[in-house]
Amino acid sequence: MISQKAKYALRALIELARAKEGDAQLITDIASHQRIPKKFLEQILLDLKHDGLVYSRRGRNGGYGLLKDPCHITFGQIMRIIDGPMAPLPCLSRMAYRRCEDCHDETICEIRRVFSRAYDQSAKILDSTTLADALINRPKDLLTDGEIESAERVTA
Amino acid sequence: MISQKAKYALRALIELARAKEGDAQLITDIASHQRIPKKFLEQILLDLKHDGLVYSRRGRNGGYGLLKDPCHITFGQIMRIIDGPMAPLPCLSRMAYRRCEDCHDETICEIRRVFSRAYDQSAKILDSTTLADALINRPKDLLTDGEIESAERVTA
DNA sequence: ATAATCTCTATTAATTCTGTAGAGATTTAA
DNA sequence: TTAAATCTCTACAGAATTAATAGAGATTAT
Numbered sequence: 001m002i003s004q005k006a007k008y009a010l011r012a013l014i015e016l017a018r019a020k021e022g023d024a025q026l027i028t029d030i031a032s033h034q035r036i037p038k039k040f041l042e043q044i045l046l047d048l049k050h051d052g053l054v055y056s057r058r059g060r061n062g063g064y065g066l067l068k069d070p071c072h073i074t075f076g077q078i079m080r081i082i083d084g085p086m087a088p089l090p091c092l093s094r095m096a097y098r099r100c101e102d103c104h105d106e107t108i109c110e111i112r113r114v115f116s117r118a119y120d121q122s123a124k125i126l127d128s129t130t131l132a133d134a135l136i137n138r139p140k141d142l143l144t145d146g147e148i149e150s151a152e153r154v155t156a
Numbered sequence: 157m158i159s160q161k162a163k164y165a166l167r168a169l170i171e172l173a174r175a176k177e178g179d180a181q182l183i184t185d186i187a188s189h190q191r192i193p194k195k196f197l198e199q200i201l202l203d204l205k206h207d208g209l210v211y212s213r214r215g216r217n218g219g220y221g222l223l224k225d226p227c228h229i230t231f232g233q234i235m236r237i238i239d240g241p242m243a244p245l246p247c248l249s250r251m252a253y254r255r256c257e258d259c260h261d262e263t264i265c266e267i268r269r270v271f272s273r274a275y276d277q278s279a280k281i282l283d284s285t286t287l288a289d290a291l292i293n294r295p296k297d298l299l300t301d302g303e304i305e306s307a308e309r310v311t312a
Numbered sequence: 313a314t315a316a317t318c319t320c321t322a323t324t325a326a327t328t329c330t331g332t333a334g335a336g337a338t339t340t341a342a
Numbered sequence: 343t344t345a346a347a348t349c350t351c352t353a354c355a356g357a358a359t360t361a362a363t364a365g366a367g368a369t370t371a372t
Binding site: 212 | 351
């Protein structure tokens with residue numbers, strides 16, 4: 001599962017992406033619209049700022065805004081900033097590779113091999129889907145099987 | 157990241173899958189071969205037994221063995237037994253669906269939509285890859301791009 | 313100056329993870 | 343029938359992580 005913090009970050013960024021370019025939005029407003037604890041959101045936005053995704057202005061008329069175009073901010077980027085490496089094994093992380101402590105030989109590890117394939121697939125999606133993509137309200141005939149299935153369960 | 161417990165479980169099951177069908181193996185032996193804390197492994201194997209993946213015999217000549225053919229035990233099954241739902245969001249879990257506490261409307265949630273696609277992909281792999289698949293030592297020309305890339309980094 | 317707003321660091325409570333401990337039950341075989 | 347080997351079950355504990363909360367500080371507009 002992704003962390004609550006990551007969900008908050010994604011919700012906040014989606015709200016920022018929806019705003020007209022340039023208008024800064026208040027932490028207070030984002031927090032109340034998205035039902036995010038304000039002080040927690042402060043930390044999150046600060047992380048995102050330190051990583052160059054958003055800008056901020058202090059004082060009156062202050063607030064936060066996206067620093068990059070929504071079509072250049074991927075879910076993968078956001079997840080890595082907030083939750084750290086997405087890889088299911090440290091030895092599969094491209095940004096933060098670490099050896100698995102007790103692994104005999106990485107090159108022949110069956111577990112690594114299987115998870116590598118699974119991770120490739122999901123990373124491919126998350127690293128190519130942007131905030132702009134997420135905002136597009138797609139017609140039903142373009143939904144994936146998984147989306148259709150889950151939509152059916154939800155409305156059932 | 158998957159848990160240490162899940163890695164232990166996978167390693168133990170791979171060791172059981174390698175054994176000739178029928179011979180039970182001792183917890184002690186699996187623990188020492190795979191460098192798994194013995195008492196921790198006891199709990200893990202017990203979980204797997206309660207879920208019908210392995211059998212056990214007590215007393216002299218006791219031990220553990222697979223209850224099903226390795227080609228009928230998927231990585232997905234194992235991961236769900238040990239780590240619980242694999243879905244990145246509770247509202248995407250097929251086995252253990254839960255509503256996201258603070259979600260306005262699941263059917264239009266952008267976050268859910270994106271992660272649904274990513275999860276579909278990786279679940280497809282993990283639910284179709286079996287212990288038997290993992291044991292096959294495939295020639296290099298059948299490796300995926302991700303496997304090649306990571307093999308290169310490892311040997312570099 | 314003052315009010316509004318973001319910034320930074322510390323602290324805390326709850327939960328999860330990774331084990332450890334030990335008494336108990338079952339089986340085999342001498 | 344006894345002893346040794348092995349799995350079974352429950353409880354506990356320390357460390358790490360998560361999800362906040364708190365509060366003093368810095369900056370900006372008016």
